[in-house]
Amino acid sequence: MLQLNEQGLFQPSAVVPGSRPATVERGYQSNQLPGWGAFLDESNETNAELAWPFALEIWDRMRREDPQVASVLRAVTTPIRRTPWMIDPAGARGPVVEHIARNLGLPIKGYGRVRALRTRGRFSFEEHLRHALLQLVYGHSYFEQVCFIDGGLVNLRKLGWRPPRSISRVVVARDGGLEAIEQHGVTGADIRIPVTRLVGYVNDREGANWLGMSLLRTAYKMWLLKDRGLRTQALTLERNGLGVPVYEGAEMPESVAKSPTERDNWQKSERDAGLKVAKEFRAGEGAGASIPHSANLTLKGVDGRLPDTDKPIRYYDEQIARSMLANFLNLGGDSSKGSYALGATFEDFFTGSLNALSLQVADVMQQHVVEDLVDWNWGESEPAPRIVAAVIGEDEAITPDGLGRLIEAGVVIPDAVLEEATRSRYRLPAKDTRTERVAVTLIPAEAPAAPEEEA
Template identity: 55%
Template sequence: MTVPTSEKGYADTSGGWWTALDEEETPELQWPKNVSVYDRMRRQDAQVISVLRAVTLPIRRTAWRIDPNGASPEVAQQVADDLGLDLVGDDPNRKVVRTRDRFSWSEHLRLSLLMLPFGHSVFEQVYRIDDSGKARLRKLAWRPPKTISRIDVAADGGLVAVHQHGAMGGTTKTAPRMGVDQLVVYVNDREGGNWLGQSLLRPAYKYWLLKDRLLRVQAQTVDRNGLGIPVYEGSKLPDSVTGEDRTTREQDEVNAGLKLARGLRSGDNAGAAIPNSAKLTMKGVEGDLPDADVPIRYYDEQIARAVLAHFLNLGTETGSWALGSTFADFFTLSLQTVAMQIADTVTQHIIEDLVDLNWGPNEPAPRLVFDEIGSRHPATAEAIKALVDCGALSADEGLETHLRTIYGLPGLDPVERAKTRAAAPAKPANTPKEGQTA
């Protein structure tokens, strides 16, 4: 049997410089026009902003750490220092060194999560060489989606390079090209060679659009019918006025009345003067006005459904908080998946690149890990006492390190641990129960 070592098929279905397995049919959502559309959605609509914050803030809030994963202490510590993160088992309350001119993990995480509204978030790796000759991560420079002009994709769907629009500098025009070895690219729901990804807001677009239109109509309805429409009825002319003179006077009064009605405004000094027997009334809509609240609420619910954020609709969609925990569980699982994708991308394209540059491809590389999103373990006196009484904090160093981490307790001191173990009485040997043999 021949072992296949190369690909015969392909994943770049368009044969061009970018791929979409399912081409977008809505013209305004075709790249690159969709970047501006999604930008407006996330900036202008309260429900969209709420949904995006519900997705991103828990991921940004959870604790991220570097797991040595079999790497040497030197390698693990340098990776942790470059990313500005703690190693697993470090004291979470240790003092933080100065962060100016250093890589900021929190800022990078915030920008990487922009792959959710835009479909992709691109970064360029920038290093510096320290005094010992080691390559240190200086920054991951964000390349905004609006600046991306082209993406080169290999036949197998792999990323080749990213191009930006030319930057004007004096009389020269340059178009930056960044190869895959310089890039860290986060893509939401990538399929095949589609490195543009799909926006998390794509299923919510039609509801946002209809809601936006309906809000405008609702505002116009209130504006037009809140005060009513001024209607002027001309005075009755004497019977002696006839012929062309009557027609002219009637037209002149109608014109004057129209000008009065159009200029009518409310206020302390508002008023109007009309001839005897003339009428000036404020006419409202006869019958009920259309209720826009119901469809607007429905559109908000569908926008939240697009990201499994059903709990944002509790009290409006279901009328009860009874299903809150169930909705939250599904939503938390979706956040865990997004965080896992980020951790996987960082491990492969940031951490392993750092290790390869400094120690070669054969050196074991650490990995990025994070606390379970939504998990909180308050270090109450009762909880700590229960753990100590049952021996959980002294069973073994691995378990104690884990418990100290999730409870936010100071890190394990090896010297004190050695003293405690040396002073601890020996555990009695297990004795057989009555009726049993040793």
Template identity: 55%
Template sequence: MAAPTTETGYAEESTWWGLAETEETPELQWPRNVQVYDRMRRQDAQVISVLRAVMLPIRRTTWRIDANGARPEVAARVAEDLGLPLVGSDEPYRPRRSRDRFSWPDHLRLALLMLPFGHSFFEQVYRIDDTGHARLRKLAWRPQRTLSRIDVASDGGLLAIEQHGITGKTTPRIGVDRLVAYVNEREGGNWLGQSLLRPAYKYWILKDRMLRVQAQAVDRNGLGVPVYTASEPPEGLDPTKREKREQDEMDAGLKIAQGFRSGNSAGAAIPNGAKLALLGVEGTLPDASKPISYYDEQIARAVLAHFLNLGSETGSWALGSTFADFFTLSLQTVALQVADVATQHIVEDLVDLNWGVDEPAPKIVFDEIGSRHPATAEAIRALVECGALTVDDKLEEHVRATYGLPDADADTAREYKPTTGTEKERP
């Protein structure tokens, strides 16, 4: 039986995923959802905390270039273009100039926007150096709000993206051969991905409404509602005049009540017998803080960030540390996805352009997130005594810098002679 080389079925029946969007909530259908997720990440403190908890550790960890069997020349050139250190080298690459050069930290920051929006696209831009080699100049970010169309093949592969046209110019269309696409939880031909904030949307909208109700309740009932009670009219007054007098006083009293404000110069003048009272709500106002806290907890749960709810949802720091460990594993998965996409569509494209498709390519790797342990004096002593760590100048410099100790002075240095329990120290 011959090995199949073509596909019979399909992953997407439409060449444009926007026509086959299955989102049931109207405001979360693309492209309207871009504005919704943008408001969520800019306006809500809990959403901002959740996103920073996910994104900052990934940005903070050290990223490197692993030769992965590639020639030293190739690995060094890729590391130089990306501005990343090579595995086995402690010193990061420092270009003589930063202008007109690719910035990995900035690219990583924008790539991680696939988490709130579901996708983040970049266009490859190169420059040709004096030797004729293509050097990575930039990966130009194509903001989510500028996208107008995403073309997808029947097998689910990406074909191209289009952006909204600028006045007087044609609609930009960027083919897949020039794209670097980061997509969160892509399924089939859905190159829009799924936002990390999608499960948190209903809690965010309910929390927003609850905050507005809470603010209105405090504003309307904090000092009470001014109520004006008219005075009794004189006896024996003509009915027509009596009615007119009552109406005039009620109109004047309504203006006083509506214009009443607190302050150092606040006050009101009313006729004899009239009353102006500040009446509060009878009974107790509904407590909005509990549902607001509940909504915050659910927003954190959407990204496995349970430890952000310490003191409310979780019961102890011990349980919180367990949640944090599980959360760290989820960050590792996101970072692995970024490294995989960047290796395939940045590193390998760069190698293909300069050395051909048969040339072994290096890969992008990163230090394990959350793997750093505090270098206490006791831990360093134990490592040295068991032979796992060798004392050298770099270690001494690190220890001095960590504990804020002065630099070593060779002129006044003294030889250290440890004492035993049987020896007596001399003054």
């Protein structure tokens, strides 16, 4: 408890008996029950088809077969992948900052890139980020740390991705903390990877649910209805685009009509032959049919109007994008409504969600990659730099006129790095020191004095 002292400042009061701070948990987040029931309880999934690991097959189908889902996922992941990522010193010592930047292959904020390690057989930040964002598809994405010693320092060799399909079990402690993951054994028992060697990205984790929730979960119903609508639409085109073949049999010969047995046999034969012609009729350059005299083969269309399947399919597409805050992707279509200002508002919400996601990725990397490297090499008391990403949506391209104004106002002082970056940005040739000329400022000559007038 806190109370005000005579100076108006808070100070701790006497500890009330029985109110000592707790150091051991009594409750729990995970009931630690083994088997599939534990996973269902933790994820709170009510649809049996979407229970782990059966949902992995559905998420793959959605992102690989549906263009709208694939487009929205690219819209979510591409800005995070292309935004500049860097190492912020944050008060850490120079050797520590340089070691982290070199291992991750990232530039140091305000200083540019350091000389990186050999790329072959080394950690690739771009590849890691691409796999880390698969947490949005599967709900989780786990990696195993692999290091090597060089020059007396621990270096990061790779973060090996452990595919969700290979995971047989996620081991969770009673307090909800992750203990390990287990992979299906290739030749024998399952492979257990402890949490001390794991880097795990979990989307929308709640409590002890270390399987997370896929970003596609809320779009599943719309995708399912759209898939059925597309199948119905394709069937409608297939059956009614050409017409339905209808065969009318030939007239019965008089010689056959006299005998009841021959008449029945002839009618059955004619009916079977006509049905075969109708079923095998196909459109194409070589399409055709041969029928007996007085028989008739016609293609009949549908009386009335066919159901409009385009409108509900467009609606399902809009709802899929809305479930991921990507409403602006539907603007400009046949059924779109709203102004460009409304689209800009949608985009602001979308970029805000992307920035929140990049912060989550950076937080996991900070705890389980950056700080682990610092702890292994210098101890837990050593200050660690931070991995940060540029804010998405706030980039504004500098123009030559704008750069000139900043230099003229003294906000920016030109140096060699700025000159090199400017030449590269505007595709100017590299500086040639052999033909370098010194800038000369021309001073205008004084104007001749006007002749004096004679008195």
